[in-house]
Amino acid sequence: MSAILRSYGANVSVEEIVVDDPMDNEVLVRTVACGVCHSDLHFKQGSMPHFPVPAVLGHEAAGVVEKVGSGITDLKPGDHVIACNAIACGTCKQCLSGAPHLCMNRAPARRPRGAPPRLSQDGSKLLAFSDLGALSQYMLLPRGALVPIDKDIPLDRAALIGCAVLTGVGAALNTAKVAPGSRVAVFGCGGVGSSIVQGARIAGARQIIAVDIVQSKLESARRFGATDTVHASTANPVEAIMELTGDGVDYAFDAVGSTRLLSQCYESLAQRGMAVLVGAIPAGQKLSIDARGLLRERKVTGSFMGSNRFQVDMPYYLDLYRQGRLDLDAMVSNRLPLDRVEEAFAAFETGEAMRTVITFEGA
Template identity: 40%
Template structure:
């Protein structure tokens, strides 16, 4: 068994400030060696994401208690007996939706919606069954999204990692595992935005900000940023938006239509809120598409006039993990960053140690940061 310092979440619905209520406890855990199809990774960087925040505040309901974190990168220390294409010393980025490589969706080239991995994640387990984590009392701790990277070490399925260029900084590579895949991927893969088209990005957190980088990369002519928190606008302008609007402004929809000759080609919803979804539906043009990538609270419902979609030939679709094929897209995003075309480092506000996690989620809840990166071992 391997000893590891880790961030453990034992309950949801904690009161703010989290720095006082301490929903995340830093504990010594014990990790079993990797099974045949698994890998032991030393974590070098892990991003704080709004999906994690949803688990803390009770918006989502993960299996508890769990070892936290789903966006990260690290170095391979050990591989299971059945792993042939990953070696000790390799640098890897985690993908929060693993792939088994054998289900119908993986075989169709859509590994991000692998049913085998989704079933295991729903139980807080790895695809081989069960958990590899125990707390100091010997009790089982669940895996979070099959990753659990808020830990010095973690064990993951082979299908949860992508081997990357060893020269690329791992604390920056961490963002590729969620924010960049989800945001940039929605632009490049789900929508396939073309040069000269117009986009609206609703929700300017870490994922939405990544989408702004993707829209700029694609050569979108008009890039509209929308958020109810106007303090995010200056940061969005630095990342490439041409216009900013507050959806709560009664003239917002009309202003977007005026700026885009009738509405945007693509409206991307990253807030995970029904009002934001309604805004996306309202600002898209005839023949345009609404792409929903934000995860709302379970049970949320959205109503709209389907006749209008028919008459105006609009489209509505979901985007999970940016419709990415991680083994293809993560190395591609790294090359783009290295060429200066995808400056993902601009999304990082600060690096923190374990003792800064609860405060970090306070800052994220208040919309003060895009991405903070946990560096295990950092004082």
């Protein structure tokens, strides 16, 4: 069974599909858990039209290897794995420049032209969102999309590392390179924002200001390491941050994907501060800022999936979890079966959930 989006703005339907056998360098994975991400919601709403429909949703998953194709010697049935859509070719300009998360070649993520489809239904090809299609009982993926993990890590927690944690912690540690003793503001404290808060704490920030309109998320942000909170529906966040810091923060992160919030991030900066867009922003959005602030050497940049090298980053983040320095347990706000996936999307839209994880048999 798989969660299929057939048209933008419509409800997801849970249907039977056919998953092919693995070819060379492919792995069949039995999905155990898949987090529901804001990017899935954007795609569902039609804000990411460059991904065509119909497609199987989901891209934040962990599971168990069922079968491997020829040429694979480092994975075997029964191994636990995390999936990631940052599948790098290793030969393009970005890969060779040390930015594999920005790989310019998606060919390694897909089957060659003329090959049978990985996913199909009634003889027609189905696409996999982000080349993963993880809201499904089975995923058929290239070897480069997977990282093996030890079996002591609960898979419903490990799944979060495939997107939310990789994106948020990575935005703090890899993209912004938050400096020890710095001041940080995080706008939006869902799964990605909470991960940014944790990344800033791990980096040694002395002040971490969480900004949100949901009180429960602000309370959770304190657990993850926020030193201060701002309820943005009752206070002007820029004014509140200036009052808390005196001259602004060194780093401000938009974890939602909103030009309004990104503008507030920029306005919250101290001299030489950096505003970082982390959330998935709908296509066509334009940012308006007071350009004079650039003379104070303020910067605006983006972070795609935490500037990750996921084969390196994921094991590191799992070690942080084992050490108690990265809290994955509290990030899971709810667990639902696949046939209740629409409830997960509804909770996202209302702001109720930090991270809802869809669980399959064996979670």
